[in-house]
Amino acid sequence: MSLWEYANPTRFMQTSGKLLPVVTVLSLACLIVGLIWGFFFTPDDFRQGSTVKIIYLHVPSALMAINTWLMMLVTSLIWLIRRHHVSALAAKAAAPVGIAMTVIALVTGAIWGQPMWGTYWAWDPRLTSFLILFLFYLGYMALWAAIENPDTAADLTSVLCLVGSVFALLSRYAVNFWNQGLHQGASLSLDKEEHVADVFYFPLLVSIAGFVLLFLALVLLRTRTEIRNRRAGALISRERLG
Amino acid sequence: MPDLGKYADTVLSAYAISIAVLIGLVALSIWQSRRAQARLAEIEARSNAAKST
Amino acid sequence: MIALLRRDLILAIRAGGGFGLGLAFFLILVVLVPFGVGPNSEILSRIAPGILWVGALLSCLLSLDRIFQLDYEDGTLDLLATAPLPLEAAASLKALSHWLTTGLPLTLAAPFLGVLLSMPTEATIWLVTSLALGTPALSMLGTFGAALTVGLKRGGLLVSLLVLPLYMPTLIFGAEAVRRGAEGLPTSSALLFLAAITAGCAALLPFASAAALRMNLR
Numbered sequence: 001m002s003l004w005e006y007a008n009p010t011r012f013m014q015t016s017g018k019l020l021p022v023v024t025v026l027s028l029a030c031l032i033v034g035l036i037w038g039f040f041f042t043p044d045d046f047r048q049g050s051t052v053k054i055i056y057l058h059v060p061s062a063l064m065a066i067n068t069w070l071m072m073l074v075t076s077l078i079w080l081i082r083r084h085h086v087s088a089l090a091a092k093a094a095a096p097v098g099i100a101m102t103v104i105a106l107v108t109g110a111i112w113g114q115p116m117w118g119t120y121w122a123w124d125p126r127l128t129s130f131l132i133l134f135l136f137y138l139g140y141m142a143l144w145a146a147i148e149n150p151d152t153a154a155d156l157t158s159v160l161c162l163v164g165s166v167f168a169l170l171s172r173y174a175v176n177f178w179n180q181g182l183h184q185g186a187s188l189s190l191d192k193e194e195h196v197a198d199v200f201y202f203p204l205l206v207s208i209a210g211f212v213l214l215f216l217a218l219v220l221l222r223t224r225t226e227i228r229n230r231r232a233g234a235l236i237s238r239e240r241l242g
Numbered sequence: 243m244p245d246l247g248k249y250a251d252t253v254l255s256a257y258a259i260s261i262a263v264l265i266g267l268v269a270l271s272i273w274q275s276r277r278a279q280a281r282l283a284e285i286e287a288r289s290n291a292a293k294s295t
Numbered sequence: 296m297i298a299l300l301r302r303d304l305i306l307a308i309r310a311g312g313g314f315g316l317g318l319a320f321f322l323i324l325v326v327l328v329p330f331g332v333g334p335n336s337e338i339l340s341r342i343a344p345g346i347l348w349v350g351a352l353l354s355c356l357l358s359l360d361r362i363f364q365l366d367y368e369d370g371t372l373d374l375l376a377t378a379p380l381p382l383e384a385a386a387s388l389k390a391l392s393h394w395l396t397t398g399l400p401l402t403l404a405a406p407f408l409g410v411l412l413s414m415p416t417e418a419t420i421w422l423v424t425s426l427a428l429g430t431p432a433l434s435m436l437g438t439f440g441a442a443l444t445v446g447l448k449r450g451g452l453l454v455s456l457l458v459l460p461l462y463m464p465t466l467i468f469g470a471e472a473v474r475r476g477a478e479g480l481p482t483s484s485a486l487l488f489l490a491a492i493t494a495g496c497a498a499l500l501p502f503a504s505a506a507a508l509r510m511n512l513r
């Protein structure tokens with residue numbers, strides 16, 4: 001059974017309808033377990049005190065912010081190459097999820113940064129990259145909203161996603177170049193790659209799983225909405241012509 | 243509630259905002275889904291009625 | 296091809312179209328900044344490279360919707376799409392004419408405006424070099440943004456939202472080059488990245504712009 005069968009909207013609606021409740025329940029379970037475990041049952045960090053608990057929100061949301069964009073990139077390419085409407089609509093559906101994740105990552109990053117750096121915002125390369133990502137999401141969603149014809153909108157937003165991805169990557173390097181300057185050291189970056197102790201690691205994994213499943217549930221739900229909207233639009237056009 | 247020490251405000255506000263955003267996103271998505279379902283059902287009913295006349 | 300280029304240039308210079316407007320805007324912006332930031336020349340000289348670069352960016356934005364709008368409205372764009380000249384080449388020529396009427400004048404005017412901002416004279420050569428290397432990318436990216444939104448009635452603000460994030464790498468490397476040059480630090484890596492971005496744009500964006508135009512013309 002090939003994944004391409006779900007390019008058929010009817011197939012997609014059938015299967016997603018069955019999957020959605022399961023994924024939702026799993027996602028809620030992981031989120032609740034992960035966050036409660038992390039919030040209530042982990043110790044404080046030596047340096048960061050109880051603020052380390054923010055990690056269970058900050059890391060998963062940051063991961064999803066980026067992965068959502070990657071998913072949008074892939075589905076946009078599939079639309080451009082194979083013209084599967086479900087793919088284009090999935091990209092459109094994912095964008096609000098991505099931007100929400102980006103906002104959570106930014107806000108938790110800023111709040112976490114206040115006691116650590118003494119300021120809510122610092123032009124740390126990582127935070128700055130997420131701010132830029134936020135702008136890319138905004139532009140993508142604005143373009144979808146501005147174009148009337150759904151197929152043209154799908155086309156144009158896909159091209160934007162492609163070009164945007166190249167520049168988002170480029171920005172990452174540019175921002176690192178820009179903030180390597182004389183006054184900022186690596187000590188200011190919330191270094192995720194630092195080895196996270198086991199006691200933090202497992203609740204973090206569960207939280208990440210929760211966020212991934214939440215993303216999946218939301219994208220399934222939202223894509224179904226988009227498919228319905230598209231069908232409604234087509235029926236209305238047919239009414240007008242007939 | 244664990245003893246969050248001097249960082250209580252920090253941690254709690256981070257959790258509060260994040261959970262609020264997630265709930266908002268979920269609520270919005272559910273609302274949009276219900277609206278689309280209703281709209282589609284109405285249009286399909288109309289078009290079925292038109293076909294059968 | 297030359298005919299197309301010449302036609303665009305004449306249109307831009309003649310019909311009150313953006314040629315002087317971009318420069319005037321650049322000047323006004325540079326005059327506004329000290330009012331906003333205070334006349335302290337030490338502060339001004341430190342932010343001058345950034346202000347001039349951001350000013351160049353914003354001035355480029357002003358004339359973007361003109362790139363395809365007139366041609367779209369009178370049907371010339373449809374002709375261009377079906378003409379023997381590849382649409383990718385036409386898009387490149389549009390970008391070139393935009394640069395000749397916006398980016399190039401800005402690059403030449405910048406040193407004079409730098410004086411208003413107490414920019415150290417050592418920085419001038421780096422300012423002009425970085426703008427010369429970077430403004431073509433701004434024109435090409437702007438052309439891409441204009442291609443995406445051609446035919447939209449209120450396209451102006453949307454184009455800015457789409458294009459400004461794409462401008463960021465060029466801005467970062469361009470302004471960094473001037474800042475480092477002003478302090479006597481080596482500028483070669485910044486300028487190299489800047490040139491690489493522009494070269495990459497020249498290689499890839501004509502295809503993206505042409506694709507967007509075709510999608511909009513369908």
